[in-house]
Amino acid sequence: QLSVLHNFKGILFSTMSSKELLNSLDSFDAREDDVFLVSYPKSGTHWVAEVIENIPNAGITLTSPIEFGDISKFEELKAYSKRRVIPTHLNYDMLPVNVKQKQCKIIYIVRNPKDTAVSLFHYYRDNPNLPCVETWAAFFELFLRGDVVYGSWFDHILSWEEHKNDKDILIIFYEELKKDFAKSLKKITTFLDINVNDNEINKIASKTSFSEMKNNAVKENFDPNHTICALTADRNLVFRKGVVGDWINYFTSKQKRVFDELFTEKMKHSEVARHLKEFS
Ligand code: A3P
Numbered sequence: 001q002l003s004v005l006h007n008f009k010g011i012l013f014s015t016m017s018s019k020e021l022l023n024s025l026d027s028f029d030a031r032e033d034d035v036f037l038v039s040y041p042k043s044g045t046h047w048v049a050e051v052i053e054n055i056p057n058a059g060i061t062l063t064s065p066i067e068f069g070d071i072s073k074f075e076e077l078k079a080y081s082k083r084r085v086i087p088t089h090l091n092y093d094m095l096p097v098n099v100k101q102k103q104c105k106i107i108y109i110v111r112n113p114k115d116t117a118v119s120l121f122h123y124y125r126d127n128p129n130l131p132c133v134e135t136w137a138a139f140f141e142l143f144l145r146g147d148v149v150y151g152s153w154f155d156h157i158l159s160w161e162e163h164k165n166d167k168d169i170l171i172i173f174y175e176e177l178k179k180d181f182a183k184s185l186k187k188i189t190t191f192l193d194i195n196v197n198d199n200e201i202n203k204i205a206s207k208t209s210f211s212e213m214k215n216n217a218v219k220e221n222f223d224p225n226h227t228i229c230a231l232t233a234d235r236n237l238v239f240r241k242g243v244v245g246d247w248i249n250y251f252t253s254k255q256k257r258v259f260d261e262l263f264t265e266k267m268k269h270s271e272v273a274r275h276l277k278e279f280s
Contacts, residue, residue, distance in 0.1 A: 004129050011091070011151040014129055014231050018070040028066065028074055028096035034104040035060070035192065036095070037087040040156045041149060041231065042119035043111035044174040045087055046238050049228045050208045051177075051185060052085055058194055060085045066096070068230035087228050089150045092159035103168050105191065108160050111174035112276050113153045114247035114259065117143045119240065121250070124148075127237050136250050144262060149231065154266040161272050171272065175244050175279035181205050210242035244279070 005012045008022045037052070039045045053062055061082040066073065067090055077084065088095070099106075111119075121139045124130045130149060133139045139148075146152025164171060170191040177184040182201050189196050196204070206212065217235035227233035251259065267273035 004131055005149055012149050014149060016129065017067045017230055020071045021069060021073055022067060024071060025094060025096045028098055030096060030098040030102045030104050031084065032102050032104065033083045034099065035083065035085045036099060036104055036106045037085055038106055038160065039089060039109040040116060040153050041089050042116050042123060043109045044177065045109060046228050047208060048107065048109050048172060049087060050213060051204060052188065054204045054207050055189060055194055055196060056200055059083055062228065064225065064227050065089065065230040068227065089230060091156050092163055100167065106167060106169045107188065107191065108169055108171045109174065110157060110171060110272055110276065112280055114251060115244065116153060118247050118250050120148060122240055123237065127232050129232050140255055157272055158270065161270055173275060173279060178244055210239060214239035
């Protein structure tokens with residue numbers, strides 16, 4: 001198999017994120033009103049992006065991920081005149097220095113890691129831009145070791161959580177979006193200083209439901225250069241099940257034990273971890 005991933009400073013990236021681009025991230029010229037939509041892969045990025053796009057009069061443009069493409073990326077991003085919403089799966093340390101200096105707003109999406117692992121397993125199987133993986137058991141080991149695209153889930157979350165108070169960061173939970181959509185949406189709109197009324201909230205909810213988004217993906221022709229995910233532009237690969245708790249159909253009791261032990265150890269000081277436990 002031709003290599004679809006490459007190792008950049010110890011973390012695996014898609015070859016669609018060129019080394020030159022990854023090396024030059026710090027030369028990105030951020031604008032003060034940029035919003036970064038950050039997540040570990042399979043945490044609900046497409047969903048939240050669609051929610052933001054459907055906010056009336058938001059005055060924003062959703063761009064492709066900052067790490068997707070080659071060195072011409074920054075020229076492409078310059079061309080947008082509206083407020084940019086820029087998705088990324090980068091960890092905190094790799095985020096362009098300018099974004100940190102200018103205190104750009106950041107929405108960080110978190111999803112329970114067991115469901116994230118199962119979702120990423122299916123992405124590995126279905127997405128030709130990711131390596132082949134034979135079994136769930138084999139993938140589970142890779143995920144535990146952080147030997148997957150964008151590295152360890154734990155390291156990703158912790159890198160961002162460490163900075164949640166010194167930057168303008170809003171943390172959104174996939175599970176909370178599922179449980180109380182209006183509450184999560186209001187958090188997002190308040191954070192972005194946009195007003196929405198109840199009627200608008202209901203409209204956004206129905207336009208961004210799993211079934212609606214899945215059906216639309218089937219109808220769309222995709223543009224390979226316009227994507228929310230640096231791992232594919234084909235939205236048909238994204239909408240799989242869209243539920244909370246599917247991990248139970250994959251994890252053996254031993255895998256659950258091993259995972260929970262690692263989680264407890266790695267996340268012992270994490271407030272995000274405590275929230276995730278409340279949802280499960
Ligand atoms: P599953 O594979 O568990 O179904 P990302 O957008 O970060 O790649 O995340 C993809 C995951 O979010 C997939 O999870 C996908 O089904 C789920 N998802 C996408 N849109 C959704 C929606 N509108 N409602 C609920 N889940 C959604």
